[in-house]
Amino acid sequence: MDFRFSDDQLNLAEGVRDYLSGTHGPEVLRRLDEHGNRDPAIWQGLVQMGLTGLCVPEAQGGLGMGLPEAALIAAECGRACLAEPLVDTAFVGVPWLVAQGQLGGLEDVVAGSRRIAVAHAINPWEADGDGAALTSVDPLRNLSVRVERSRDTSAPGVSTTLDANGEGDDLLLNLGALMSAAQLVGLADAMLDQAVEYAKIRTQFGQPVGAFQALKHQLANCSVAIEFAKPVVWRAASALEHGLESAPVHVSHAKVAATDAAMLTAETAIQVHGAMGYTYEVDLHFWMKRSWALCGAWGDRAFHLKRVDDAVLGGALPIGPQHTFA
Amino acid sequence: MKLGFSPEEELFRAECADWLQGQMAGEFKDIKGITTLTAKAERRKEWEQQLAAHKWSCIGWPSQWGGRDATLAQQVIFAEEYARAGVPGRVNHIGIELAGPTILTFGTEQQKARFLPGIAAGQTIFCQGFSEPGAGSDLASVRTKGRLEDGEWVVNGQKIWTSLAHISDWIFVVTRTEEGSKGPKGLSFLMMDVKQPGIEIRGIKQINGDAEFNETFFTDARCPADSLIGAVGDGWKIAMGLLAFERGVSTLGQQMAFRNELDAIIAAAKANGQASNPLIRQRIAKAEIGLRLMRYGALRMLSNTDHSKIDGAALTYKIQWATWRRSLGELAMDVLGQAGEVAEGSEYEWGMLPNLFLFSRSDTIYGGTNQIQRNLIAERGLGMPREPRGDL
Numbered sequence: 001m002d003f004r005f006s007d008d009q010l011n012l013a014e015g016v017r018d019y020l021s022g023t024h025g026p027e028v029l030r031r032l033d034e035h036g037n038r039d040p041a042i043w044q045g046l047v048q049m050g051l052t053g054l055c056v057p058e059a060q061g062g063l064g065m066g067l068p069e070a071a072l073i074a075a076e077c078g079r080a081c082l083a084e085p086l087v088d089t090a091f092v093g094v095p096w097l098v099a100q101g102q103l104g105g106l107e108d109v110v111a112g113s114r115r116i117a118v119a120h121a122i123n124p125w126e127a128d129g130d131g132a133a134l135t136s137v138d139p140l141r142n143l144s145v146r147v148e149r150s151r152d153t154s155a156p157g158v159s160t161t162l163d164a165n166g167e168g169d170d171l172l173l174n175l176g177a178l179m180s181a182a183q184l185v186g187l188a189d190a191m192l193d194q195a196v197e198y199a200k201i202r203t204q205f206g207q208p209v210g211a212f213q214a215l216k217h218q219l220a221n222c223s224v225a226i227e228f229a230k231p232v233v234w235r236a237a238s239a240l241e242h243g244l245e246s247a248p249v250h251v252s253h254a255k256v257a258a259t260d261a262a263m264l265t266a267e268t269a270i271q272v273h274g275a276m277g278y279t280y281e282v283d284l285h286f287w288m289k290r291s292w293a294l295c296g297a298w299g300d301r302a303f304h305l306k307r308v309d310d311a312v313l314g315g316a317l318p319i320g321p322q323h324t325f326a
Numbered sequence: 327m328k329l330g331f332s333p334e335e336e337l338f339r340a341e342c343a344d345w346l347q348g349q350m351a352g353e354f355k356d357i358k359g360i361t362t363l364t365a366k367a368e369r370r371k372e373w374e375q376q377l378a379a380h381k382w383s384c385i386g387w388p389s390q391w392g393g394r395d396a397t398l399a400q401q402v403i404f405a406e407e408y409a410r411a412g413v414p415g416r417v418n419h420i421g422i423e424l425a426g427p428t429i430l431t432f433g434t435e436q437q438k439a440r441f442l443p444g445i446a447a448g449q450t451i452f453c454q455g456f457s458e459p460g461a462g463s464d465l466a467s468v469r470t471k472g473r474l475e476d477g478e479w480v481v482n483g484q485k486i487w488t489s490l491a492h493i494s495d496w497i498f499v500v501t502r503t504e505e506g507s508k509g510p511k512g513l514s515f516l517m518m519d520v521k522q523p524g525i526e527i528r529g530i531k532q533i534n535g536d537a538e539f540n541e542t543f544f545t546d547a548r549c550p551a552d553s554l555i556g557a558v559g560d561g562w563k564i565a566m567g568l569l570a571f572e573r574g575v576s577t578l579g580q581q582m583a584f585r586n587e588l589d590a591i592i593a594a595a596k597a598n599g600q601a602s603n604p605l606i607r608q609r610i611a612k613a614e615i616g617l618r619l620m621r622y623g624a625l626r627m628l629s630n631t632d633h634s635k636i637d638g639a640a641l642t643y644k645i646q647w648a649t650w651r652r653s654l655g656e657l658a659m660d661v662l663g664q665a666g667e668v669a670e671g672s673e674y675e676w677g678m679l680p681n682l683f684l685f686s687r688s689d690t691i692y693g694g695t696n697q698i699q700r701n702l703i704a705e706r707g708l709g710m711p712r713e714p715r716g717d718l
Binding site for chain 1: 457460462463464467486487530531532533535600603605606652656659660663664665666667668669680687688690691692695696697700701713715716717718
């Protein structure tokens with residue numbers, strides 16, 4: 001067993017991180033918050049990096065990569081608090097279509113002319129869909145009422161909604177939950193970085209507040225929660241990629257761990273920022289609100305705990321002597 | 327041991343409840359149930375005056391100054407019924423609960439006559455000038471300077487987190503009046519008219535979209551020499567006395583407001599089915615237990631014969647309620663699920679529970695962060711050595 005990512009995978013993620021940190025800083029989030037929430041230029045940049053085609057098979061002009069790579073990039077999207085619907089389109093919608101053998105129109109996804117909004121029974125509404133708009137706690141999230149529609153996934157267009165059309169397609173649910181978990185660990189990393197930086201520069205009682213154990217212990221707790229959540233997310237990506245029977249439980253485990261890490265970090269980061277953390281002026285709240293929104297999306301903590309619970313107590317998971325728990 | 331309230335106290339409760347519920351069903355129906363501190367500020371100033379007209383504005387004060395000489399138990403009862411009736415928070419709570427008691431305790435007779443009637447009548451709204459950009463948890467490091475010049479105090483500097491400064495008439499300000507002094511020494515406590523050219527107010531938008539507090543800039547702001555409460559250099563002593571009021575009676579009646587919030591969560595859980603989720607049930611049970619801990623803790627504090635000071639148990643109260651309520655906000659969101667993400671109306675028109683979640687993030691910060699509370703508990707309560715101060 002080898003839990004490491006390859007150098008190629010890590011280089012890809014690092015490239016995306018560098019690109020987003022250079023082009024998608026907090027000032028961009030504030031600009032989008034004031035004007036329109038979305039920017040075609042940002043989308044075009046993602047297209048040019050090949051990210052919309054990351055999971056599209058090479059025969060359709062994509063990069064043909066799998067869910068572990070997609071999860072790594074989704075984490076980078078979380079770190080940057082990216083608002084464009086890249087994750088839903090390219091890492092949830094595309095893998096689902098490919099698994100169904102519906103390859104028509106994927107060239108348009110690669111080219112960026114087609115986006116996919118994903119509707120599922122577990123989410124009362126959809127992100128970047130075309131139903132009546134709702135106001136989300138996340139100022140950059142374009143939420144709308146879920147619209148029941150026929151499954152038209154072949155026609156190219158600016159935005160196509162993918163509807164599993166049934167109540168509860170499991171693969172779609174697992175993809176959505178997995179990619180939410182991946183974004184959450186990236187969001188948590190970014191919030192921890194912001195809190196650590198602030199604790200270094202804010203002085204009280206004649207020294208940086210980060211010197212106080214009362215603060216540094218809390219940040220240490222966040223770091224532990226995040227670093228323990230990450231491998232669980234990557235494990236879930238791998239299990240889903242290989243179609244393991246236990247994949248849904250891995251996904252649920254990942255969603256719970258990532259939710260706990262992100263919420264702990266969001267809450268701690270506000271506390272570490274003191275009253276500044278409670279203001280709109282400090283960037284932190286963008287990440288916190290995205291975290292909050294994603295924690296509830298694709299099955300909340302209780303839903304996924306119950307899936308784990310059922311699997312453990314209902315005998316679906318082979319556990320006990322003679323079984324590993326990989 | 328005496329559990330519960332006396333028959334006389336229950337009668338008083340009925341009187342409070344009747345009047346408050348009558349007001350919220352009648353003339354002031356339009357402000358019932360408001361949960362932010364800034365909405366409908368003008369109407370709420372009228373509400374302050376209505377309270378005063380019926381002698382309900384400051385019942386704990388001496389009757390000489392517009393109060394009722396109410397006992398601590400009566401004050402708690404009034405606060406509980408106030409919350410139960412769905413009356414919004416007091417826009418003059420700083421005047422009634424902080425400035426007034428401070429003047430009563432430390433002010434001269436002239437100062438009492440000058441300020442107390444206006445506060446009691448709901449005509450003079452006060453705000454608090456303590457925190458500064460460089461003096462938050464380390465409150466004693468304030469840098470705003472005051473100097474005496476031709477019989478007037480002249481103040482320069484900046485305060486921050488000044489709640490409701492934009493609708494206030496007066497501000498009390500902790501200033502450094504001794505040149506070159508450090509820490510708690512050399513500070514003085516001044517009362518200043520907010521509406522003067524030397525004071526500029528800028529709002530600060532909060533994460534829940536409300537803008538309750540402000541930055542307050544002082545540029546040669548002035549007040550007469552007799553605006554000083556206590557003596558020159560007494561500022562720290564008076565500020566600490568005032569913070570003891572903040573930790574005192576004013577927080578003891580909160581539990582009814584908390585009860586309302588927990589009840590709303592339970593109602594939401596029953597409505598959306600989460601009430602049958604064992605994980606949620608457990609947390610609701612824990613929240614209920616936490617609320618009862620606070621309730622009985624408050625009753626124990628009330629039972630102390632010496633009501634003039636709050637004892638060591640009060641040291642732990644702030645962290646207890648703040649942490650409990652912050653968890654309550656988290657529970658609210660977990661009960662609502664994704665429905666909690668969506669605002670009822672336009673942007674930032676949150677329902678009670680999402681607003682609770684966002685607002686309660688500040689509970690463990692304002693009035694002394696949880697970390698400072700733990701220091702106070704450890705250093706003052708347990709007598710542990712102080713964390714070393716640096717000299718940056």
